[in-house]
Amino acid sequence: MQPNDLDRIAQQIRLRDLQAVFEAGAGHIGGEMSAIDILTALYFRVLRIWPEQPKHPDRDRFVLSKGHVALALYVTLAKRGFIPEEEIGTFLKPHSRLNGHPNCTKVPGIETNTGPLGHGLPVAVGMAKAAKLTRAKYHTYALTGDGEMQEGSNWEAISSAAQFGLDNLTLIIDHNRFQQGAALKDTNNLAPFPAKLEAFGWDVTEINGNAMDEVVPALEKRGSRPHCIVAHTNKGHGISFMQDKVDWHHKVPNDEQYKIAVAELSEAL
Amino acid sequence: MNAVTSCAKLHDCRDAFVTVLERLSADNPRIVAVCNDSVGSSKLGGFRARWPDRLVNVGIAEQNMVGVGAGLANGGLLPFVCGAACFLTGRSLEQIKADIAYSNANVKLIGISSGMAYGELGPTHHSIEDFAWTRVLPNLPVIAPCDSVETAAAVEWAAHYDGPVFLRLSRVGVPDLLPSGHTFELGKANLLRDGDAITLVANGTVTHRILKAADLLAAEGIEARVLNMATVRPLDLDAVVAAARETGAILTAEEHSTFGGLGSAVAELVVAEAPVPMKILGVPGIFAPTGSAEFLLDEFGMSPAAIAEAAVALIARKPSRA
Structure with a gap:
């Protein structure tokens, strides 16, 4: 699949995500929009996966550590054939298996349950370490938020990944510069990330995380050390009035805003 | 047995x-x-x-x-x-x-x-x-x-x-309390001694202490049932309910806080299924003073003699069968 096709799919996922947030009256739309290009590249180009065999032992692993953007992953999984597309309409409804954070015991394609931040990367380290021990060829990816990197458990995992020589592990930091309450720089500013990761023994690539021609090669890059992609993204990417506004961490558009957002995303289709 | x-x-x-x-x-x-x-x-x-x-x-x-x-x-x-x-x-x-x-x-x-x-x-x-x-x-x-x-x-x-x-x-x-060749069953208590005056329940390092307490009670003519309850969850509902109905009083002892542990788990079941007087022994909701584990278990009333004494006091609280 070529970058242009992937861009189109990403916009379709954005549109469906927006509709679902509007219908459910909840979601984390800002961080969903920032991460959707990465999710699209992973699921439609990079990951070796078999939707009809979600537990295939050789599948590449993807861990959504920023579990609050579960909806973006659900839409992506549905579009890729893991779950029915019409099921997205059940998001957050009573007894839906699609709750606000992903559940691996119910939803095929989910590898581990996330939601509390700082959990996904340690689990991904275990997955990558297991591949080393069993000589399995799968690659493991984890996606964290930039604010999430404030959780100390991530740095425990980063240190151990280097110690274990996990060249089969890629961490993607969705660096959209905003967390729930304020900008990253006004909260506990871990940026810039690259020197910190390099100091721990990782290779680092900085990209525009909303540009498919940069996202794909970064995800496909292999080296001799664990790899961190610092993906510079825009919170609310693709919807002009949401972009880089901290309010849109988990705000829900009103009718008028929804119409504008749909129009903007549809234009790019 | x-x-x-x-x-x-x-x-x-x-x-x-x-x-x-x-x-x-x-x-x-x-x-x-x-x-x-x-x-x-x-x-x-x-x-x-x-x-x-x-x-x-x-x-x-x-x-x-x-x-x-x-x-x-x-x-x-x-x-x-x-x-x-x-x-x-x-x-x-x-x-x-x-x-x-x-x-x-x-x-x-x-x-x-x-x-x-x-x-x-x-x-x-x-x-x-x-x-x-x-x-x-x-x-x-x-x-x-x-x-x-x-x-x-x-x-x-x-x-x-x-x-x-x-x-x-x-x-x-x-x-060692259990016979060699013992097979573990999840959620199944082990009856270590039978009796009808009271049931003593423990696990971990405290089970051998309640067993010794039962010996002391037997010397006084009191026959205590002794259950080793290794599985705190899922709890052995049948054994707990039977203990309540057949012995009328339950004493639990554990190397754990008296809040939220084995005793609490037993009490949750007892109060719902077959209410009887209970005594929960453990660390009584404090940070323990300096001392070895054995010293502290004794300190918190879990020497065999103190357990036996607490059992006698609990038996006295059983409603009299008129």
């Missing part, structure tokens, strides 16, 4: 744990041990010597340790995650909840030196809250074996059980 073997020799249950772990690991290459630098305190030196690659030591980083355990299980391995119970459960409780229990990861959590095994090191190193923290988590059996026989059986059982397990071990020596 299990025959109770009387044996004065005391055993460190960690030895039974690693003996079985190594025996199983020789046949099952999927087994890996994960630890937080605790190679010595978890007695994993022998495992490391035989399978250096299969010892995943993440260093002093318990949150990462538990997460890594979940990831190893996802990759098809069978991880035994070992660490001092106080750090394993306290530091990484949210990982146990989300990564292990909620994700239903096939990970065996081995809490070493639980209770007040690190007695003199003080309350930072005591693990007298772990039953309370773990037994509220769905999907997670919570087990505290009473001796080396039950430890060996529980490790064997856990390795074959498809799902998370929390196994709470001590380092304090205990006599």
Whole structure:
């Protein structure tokens, strides 16, 4: 699949995500929009996966550590054939298996349950370490938020990944510069990330995380050390009035805003 | 009824744990041990010597340790995650909840030196809250074996059980109480002595103490039922209800806080199914003073004589059958 096709799919996922947030009256739309290009590249180009065999032992692993953007992953999984597309309409409804954070015991394609931040990367380290021990060829990816990197458990995992020589592990930091309450720089500013990761023994690539021609090669890059992609993204990417506004961490558009957002995303289709 | 073997020799249950772990690991290459630098305190030196690659030591980083355990299980391995119970459960409780229990990861959590095994090191190193923290988590059996026989059986059982397990071990020596060849059954109490005046319930390092208390009571003509209740969750409903109905009073004793542990679990059932007078012995909601585990258990009223005394007082509270 070529970058242009992937861009189109990403916009379709954005549109469906927006509709679902509007219908459910909840979601984390800002961080969903920032991460959707990465999710699209992973699921439609990079990951070796078999939707009809979600537990295939050789599948590449993807861990959504920023579990609050579960909806973006659900839409992506549905579009890729893991779950029915019409099921997205059940998001957050009573007894839906699609709750606000992903559940691996119910939803095929989910590898581990996330939601509390700082959990996904340690689990991904275990997955990558297991591949080393069993000589399995799968690659493991984890996606964290930039604010999430404030959780100390991530740095425990980063240190151990280097110690274990996990060249089969890629961490993607969705660096959209905003967390729930304020900008990253006004909260506990871990940026810039690259020197910190390099100091721990990782290779680092900085990209525009909303540009498919940069996202794909970064995800496909292999080296001799664990790899961190610092993906510079825009919170609310693709919807002009949401972009880089901290309010849109988990705000829900009103009718008028929804119409504008749909129009903007549809234009790019 | 299990025959109770009387044996004065005391055993460190960690030895039974690693003996079985190594025996199983020789046949099952999927087994890996994960630890937080605790190679010595978890007695994993022998495992490391035989399978250096299969010892995943993440260093002093318990949150990462538990997460890594979940990831190893996802990759098809069978991880035994070992660490001092106080750090394993306290530091990484949210990982146990989300990564292990909620994700239903096939990970065996081995809490070493639980209770007040690190007695003199003080309350930072005591693990007298772990039953309370773990037994509220769905999907997670919570087990505290009473001796080396039950430890060996529980490790064997856990390795074959498809799902998370929390196994709470001590380092304090205990006599063997169960017969060799004993098979562990999840959620099944062991009747160590029968009686109808009262039921004494314990697990872990305290079971042999209630058994001795029952001997003291018998010398006074009081026949106490003694239940070893290794499984705190799922609790043996039948044994607890039968104890309430047939003996009319239940005393529990545990190397744990009196808040939220074995006694609380029993009381939850008793109050709902068959209310009878109860006494819960344990650490009475305080940070323990300096002392060894044995000293502190005595200090908190869990010497055999004090347990027997508490039993007599509890029996006096039984409603008279007019």
